[in-house]
Amino acid sequence: MSWSAPWISAFPGWVNTGRVAARDLPAHVRPAPYLRRRFFLEEEPASPCRLQLVSAGWHELYVNGEKADERVLSPCVSQFNVHVNGVEYDLTGRLHRGWNALTVLLGNGLFNPDTSEVWNFLHASWRDFPRMSCVLTLGDTVVLRSDASWRFHESPLVYNSFRSGECYDFSREIPGVLQADFQDGSWENAHVVRPPAGTVRWEEMEPCRIVRRLSPVELRLLKDGEWMADMGTNLTGWAQVELEFPEALAEPREVRMLFGERLNPEDGTADRKNVEMFILEGCPQQESRAILCPGRRRFSWRQHFTYFGYRYLHIQGEGLQEAKVKVEGLFIHNDFPQAGEWTSSSPALNRLQQVILQSYLSNFTGIPTDCPHREKNGWSGDCSLAMETGLWNFHAQKAYKEFLQVFVDGQRPSGELPPIAPVADWYWNCGPGWDAFLFVASWNLLLYCGDDAPARKYYEAMKRYLAFSEQMEVEGLVEYGLGDWCAPVRENMPAIRLTSSAWICDCLAKFAFFSRRFGEEEEARKAEARRERMKAALRREYLQEDGRVEKDWPSSLACFLYFGLCQDAQEEARLAERLVQKIRGEGHRVSFGIFGAKWIPRVLADHGYGADALELFLQPHFPGYQDTLTRGATTLWETWTGSDSLQHIMFGDPSAWAYQYLGGLRPRIAQPGFAGVDLAPQFVPQLTSFQCRHRLPDGRELKASWQREGERALYRVHLPQGVQGTLHLPGQAPQEIPAGDSQYPVKLPFR
Numbered sequence: 001m002s003w004s005a006p007w008i009s010a011f012p013g014w015v016n017t018g019r020v021a022a023r024d025l026p027a028h029v030r031p032a033p034y035l036r037r038r039f040f041l042e043e044e045p046a047s048p049c050r051l052q053l054v055s056a057g058w059h060e061l062y063v064n065g066e067k068a069d070e071r072v073l074s075p076c077v078s079q080f081n082v083h084v085n086g087v088e089y090d091l092t093g094r095l096h097r098g099w100n101a102l103t104v105l106l107g108n109g110l111f112n113p114d115t116s117e118v119w120n121f122l123h124a125s126w127r128d129f130p131r132m133s134c135v136l137t138l139g140d141t142v143v144l145r146s147d148a149s150w151r152f153h154e155s156p157l158v159y160n161s162f163r164s165g166e167c168y169d170f171s172r173e174i175p176g177v178l179q180a181d182f183q184d185g186s187w188e189n190a191h192v193v194r195p196p197a198g199t200v201r202w203e204e205m206e207p208c209r210i211v212r213r214l215s216p217v218e219l220r221l222l223k224d225g226e227w228m229a230d231m232g233t234n235l236t237g238w239a240q241v242e243l244e245f246p247e248a249l250a251e252p253r254e255v256r257m258l259f260g261e262r263l264n265p266e267d268g269t270a271d272r273k274n275v276e277m278f279i280l281e282g283c284p285q286q287e288s289r290a291i292l293c294p295g296r297r298r299f300s301w302r303q304h305f306t307y308f309g310y311r312y313l314h315i316q317g318e319g320l321q322e323a324k325v326k327v328e329g330l331f332i333h334n335d336f337p338q339a340g341e342w343t344s345s346s347p348a349l350n351r352l353q354q355v356i357l358q359s360y361l362s363n364f365t366g367i368p369t370d371c372p373h374r375e376k377n378g379w380s381g382d383c384s385l386a387m388e389t390g391l392w393n394f395h396a397q398k399a400y401k402e403f404l405q406v407f408v409d410g411q412r413p414s415g416e417l418p419p420i421a422p423v424a425d426w427y428w429n430c431g432p433g434w435d436a437f438l439f440v441a442s443w444n445l446l447l448y449c450g451d452d453a454p455a456r457k458y459y460e461a462m463k464r465y466l467a468f469s470e471q472m473e474v475e476g477l478v479e480y481g482l483g484d485w486c487a488p489v490r491e492n493m494p495a496i497r498l499t500s501s502a503w504i505c506d507c508l509a510k511f512a513f514f515s516r517r518f519g520e521e522e523e524a525r526k527a528e529a530r531r532e533r534m535k536a537a538l539r540r541e542y543l544q545e546d547g548r549v550e551k552d553w554p555s556s557l558a559c560f561l562y563f564g565l566c567q568d569a570q571e572e573a574r575l576a577e578r579l580v581q582k583i584r585g586e587g588h589r590v591s592f593g594i595f596g597a598k599w600i601p602r603v604l605a606d607h608g609y610g611a612d613a614l615e616l617f618l619q620p621h622f623p624g625y626q627d628t629l630t631r632g633a634t635t636l637w638e639t640w641t642g643s644d645s646l647q648h649i650m651f652g653d654p655s656a657w658a659y660q661y662l663g664g665l666r667p668r669i670a671q672p673g674f675a676g677v678d679l680a681p682q683f684v685p686q687l688t689s690f691q692c693r694h695r696l697p698d699g700r701e702l703k704a705s706w707q708r709e710g711e712r713a714l715y716r717v718h719l720p721q722g723v724q725g726t727l728h729l730p731g732q733a734p735q736e737i738p739a740g741d742s743q744y745p746v747k748l749p750f751r
Contacts, residue, residue, distance in 0.1 A: 003054065003086075003133065003200035005145045008035065008190040010106070010152040011129035032157040032305065034177060035104045035132060036184050037150045039143070045095045046139030051102070054086035056196040057130025058109040058305045063094045064101060065179040071207035072332060073307060076366035076402060077110040079409035079422040080126035081197040088202055095138075101180040102144075106130045107160045107305025110422065111196070115163040116280040119377065124424035131193050133200075151187035153177075160305040163285055163376065168301050171252065171293035201405070205398035206335045208366055210237065214329035216313075225321035228268060229313040229329075233634040234261055234647045236362040236372040237332035238303040239288075239313050244324040245297045252291055255317035259286040259310035261373070261646045270314035274644055275374035286310065286373055292317075307332055307365055309372030309647045311634065333361040336394035342658050342692035348618055349658070349687075352625055356655045359635040360390060363649045367403050367421070371638070371645045377420040380407060380437035381430060381485070385598050386649045387441060388656035391448045395697060404441050404454055408461045415468030431481010431496065432469065432503035433595060438462055439510040443669075449697060450673020455514045462511050466527070469504050476537035477501040484555045484593035486650070488623045488640055492591060494556040498542050499595060502563045505531050505538070509564070513669070535565055547574055554582050555596030561603040576607035588615040590623040590640060594650045601654070605661040610682030613661070617654050618686060625654070663692035663704040664715075664728075671724065674702065679737070680728040681706055683713050685750045696720070708748065716743045 010033035051068075053061060055075060061068040068089050075085035108114065108130055113121040121127075136144035153174065159167035176182045217232035229239075239257060260270030272286050279285055286308050292299055313327060343350055363369045368386070370379040383403065390396045403421065410418035412427070417438060419430040439462060442455040455462075472478045479497040487493045508531040515524035542550045543560070550556040557579040559565070566572045583604070592600055601613035620626045623640030631642060636652055638645040659665050664681030667674050674696055681690075683706060691705030700720035706713050718741050719725045725737045729746050 005133045005135050006147050006192050007131045007133045007195045008146045008148070008150055009033075009129055009131040009193045010035065010154075010190065012191040012193065030129070031154040031172070032105055032107050032160050033152045034155050034174075035106055035150050035152050035190055036101060036177075036187070037144065038099060038101045038180065038184065040099055041095065041097050041143075044097045046141070047092050048139070049091040049093075049095055050137045051089040051091050051134060052086060052137075052202075053089060053104070053132065053134040054084055054200050055104075055106060055130065055132040056080060056084050056126075056128070057111040057132075058107040059132060060105040060304060061089060062103040062105070062178045063091055064096075066094075068094070070209045072210060073208045073305070073366055075203050076205070076208075077406075077422055079198065079406050080111055080124075082199070082409035083201045083405065084196045084198040086200050086202050087207075091136075099180045101178070101182065102134075102136070103178050104132055105155055105157070105304065106132060107157070108162065109305060110162045113162050115161060115285075117163065118278045118280065118426075119375075119420065119424060120426045121424045126197055128196070129193075131196070133195070146190075148189050148192050150190040151184045152190050153184070153187045157304055158291075159289075162306060163279070165285070165287040165289070165306050165308075166303050167289040167291065169291040169293075170296070170299060170301075171291065203402065205402045206337070208332050209335040210330045210332055211335055211361075212331040213240075214331060216327055216329070219325065219327060221321060222268060225319070226269075226317075227315040227320060227325050227327075228263075228270070229315070229327040231311050231313070231329040233358060234309065234311045234362060235329055235331045235358070236309050236365055236647075237307055238330040239308075240300070240302040240328040240330055241290075241315065242300040242326040243292070243298070243320070245319065246322055248297045249292055249294050251294050253318050255290045255292060255315065255320070257288045257290075258314040258316070259288070259308035259373075260312045260314065261310055263312060270312050274646075275309075275371075278374060302330060307372065309362060331361075332365060334364045334366065334396070334399050336364075336396050336399070338393065338695075339395045340392045340659065340692065340694035342663060342690070344658070344662065344690045345688040346618065346686060348626055348629075349614075351629060352617055353655055353658070355629065355633060355635060356389060356649075356652045357393060359647065359649045359652055360386060360393070362635055362647055364390075364396070364399065367406065368399075368649075370650065371647050373647065374645055378403060378406065378422065379420055379434070380417070381419075381434035381482075381594070382648070382650040384434070384437040384440045385594055386652045387444050388448075389652050391444060392656050392659045392694060397445055397449045397451065397697070400441055400445060401454055404438070404458065407437060408458050411461055411464065415464035415466075417465055429480050431483070432478065432500045432507065433481060433483070435465060435469075436503050436507050438465060439507045442514070443510050446672045447667050447669050448673070450675065452514075452517065452672075456518060459514060459518060462507070462514070463523070466507065466511060469507075470530070476533055477541065478504055484595040486639055487555070487593035487596070488590060492553050493593060494550055494553050494559060495542070498538065498550060498556060499559055501534055501538055502559050502565065505534050505565065506563050508534070538565055539567070547578065549575065552578060552582060553591070554579060554586075554600055555592045557582065558592075558596055558599035558603050561607070562599040573607065576603065576609070580604060580607075580609045580612050583612055583616070587621065588612065588619040588624075589621060590616065590625075597651045598653045601657050602661075605657070605682055610661055611684040611686065613657070614684050614686055625651075658690075659692050659694065662687070662690045665692065665694060665702060665704055674723055676724045676726075677702065677719070678726050678728060679704065679717060681715055683708060683730070683746060683748050706746075711748050711750070713746045713748055714743055715746055716741070
């Protein structure tokens with residue numbers, strides 16, 4: 001959109017002066033500024049009262065002494081050289097006749113990163129000091145813009161870093177600074193600076209907020225006079241810390257807060273080694289500091305422009321053993337409305353659902369991430385694999401549409417897509433399993449939400465990517481990327497040439513579908529022809545004469561089934577039988593990576609082996625989901641050993657699987673947005689009951705449940721008006737079912 005208000009900053013120049021070491025950049029010593037404007041209104045302001053505020057960097061807006069709303073870490077990070085996000089605030093009732101003041105605390109965010117890490121954000125083309133631009137409108141009249149009449153001053157937040165934390169100096173606090181009657185005449189005038197390279201767009205998704213406040217399950221004093229708080233679960237966000245000393249301090253003291261998800265077994269202190277390996281130089285990760293000033297005995301603070309993934313908070317500082325300490329964990333994520341929920345007769349399965357949801361929300365802080373501590377990156381593959389879990393449980397479609405824009409903003413003219421979004425010229429080739437997010441997300445938004453606008457908007461981007469991937473073909477197949485990432489035994493991972501080519505086949509199938517939907521028949525035929533050629537090449541290379549796929553790794557077999565690479569139903573049945581025998585022979589232990597984790601349970605259930613699929617989630621031995629929970633997991637681990645990140649989401653599909661296979665709710669792409677649904681529940685011997693519900697964006701609700709007694713089960717369904725349902729029960733012909741409540745008895749082959 002067109003945006004013409006001046007951009008202002010507390011800093012006149014820019015920092016992107018070449019490849020300079022992080023320690024030499026002035027961003028390290030520049031406090032977050034207050035940018036402030038007092039103004040006088042002759043009469044009560046007209047309604048509506050609207051402030052449109054764009055910032056390159058995170059901001060907090062205060063109006064006449066109060067925070068404008070509850071959003072934090074705003075606006076969401078973006079591909080700043082293409083788009084910069086803005087927020088529209090409704091200030092109706094917040095302004096009054098007489099003197100008013102707008103105060104903006106402005107942080108670096110990812111616009112001005114200062115940590116040298118492997119993803120090269122330190123040298124991003126957009127990198128500069130944070131800046132803002134705004135327009136205040138009362139009714140139809142613009143009464144205020146950002147310009148050089150705004151004033152600025154350093155805040156007590158003397159250091160803030162996206163990755164490396166913050167430092168708050170109590171001696172720099174300015175009493176009354178947020179109030180309308182505060183006199184800022186001695187402050188300097190703001191600098192009018194160049195706009196960011198990207199154009200302005202307005203955020204429409206649910207913002208990040210402090211959604212939950214957690215008290216520690218344990219707060220203990222360590223032997224060295226330090227404190228350790230255990231929040232009882234991994235979470236993403238901040239910590240509110242309060243200290244009260246017996247008497248006022250005589251001199252300054254520094255308090256360090258170390259955030260970690262595990263403890264050192266030797267001394268019980270926070271262990272951060274598993275989240276620091278990608279930092280090359282600069283300040284340590286997962287750390288926040290405060291400088292306490294003399295003359296006071298009570299101190300309270302929390303973070304503003306960073307966030308942490310943690311369970312444990314280790315507080316260090318002089319004399320802390322004498323202080324009363326209070327800690328509160330602030331769980332921050334996009335504040336999505338709940339869309340669905342399910343529960344079963346299995347406490348173990350219910351606990352897994354809780355852990356998956358905690359993992360999902362901990363990895364949605366503005367954008368969907370892989371982990372909230374070590375990387376904080378928008379990895380497209382992780383997002384793609386967990387997206388159905390997100391859409392079943394939360395109304396997250398607006399945020400996915402925002403992230404799709406960031407992802408496509410990083411596409412190169414060649415058609416190559418970024419592995420992470422936003423991206424700073426770091427195009428590590430993760431392969432089609434990550435690139436497919438463009439197609440998978442567009443598909444899921446249509447399937448679950450009935451929204452084909454993303455597919456229409458990014459149709460040309462899909463076409464460019466498919467042209468790029470075609471240039472990567474060798475003898476009809478592609479061989480680039482990571483493959484079935486994080487398999488317990490890497491040697492048992494399917495060939496990258498197999499999985500990457502299969503992903504391209506899936507992209508081609510989805511593109512052909514969209515092409516027909518949009519009246520592009522010739523493009524559809526071309527995509528289908530290329531898919532058939534790749535499918536034939538895959539069959540020649542990986543389908544053996546004795547019926548094996550490659551070496552019959554479970555992910556190899558599931559790959560053929562999931563992506564429809566079989567020749568006919570008989571071949572599908574044979575491969576499904578080989579797969580289930582392989583899974584049973586391995587004791588239902590996890591022997592697959594993140595692709596197999598999604599493919600295998602689904603294709604097993606699709607071919608009548610729902611009990612075996614469920615057993616993958618319930619069996620208690622290593623490697624497996626329940627083994628991690630037994631060993632204390634509160635969020636999903638990156639690897640089954642627990643040696644790496646303990647807060648990943650890429651193995652999070654079991655939640656979506658349960659809605660679709662245990663509950664039987666299967667939306668139809670031919671009637672998207674749940675206009676039509678197939679109901680095909682899996683009655684499994686491990687459970688005696690299951691119930692789920694899913695609320696559509698317009699408030700209508702689908703419900704499904706079943707209760708088993710002996711050899712019979714009763715399946716209950718509620719379909720809202722306007723939803724067409726077809727029931728598929730074992731041993732019965734498909735039947736159309738009416739809207740409203742209905743129930744159906746089923747005879748089962750087991751007790």
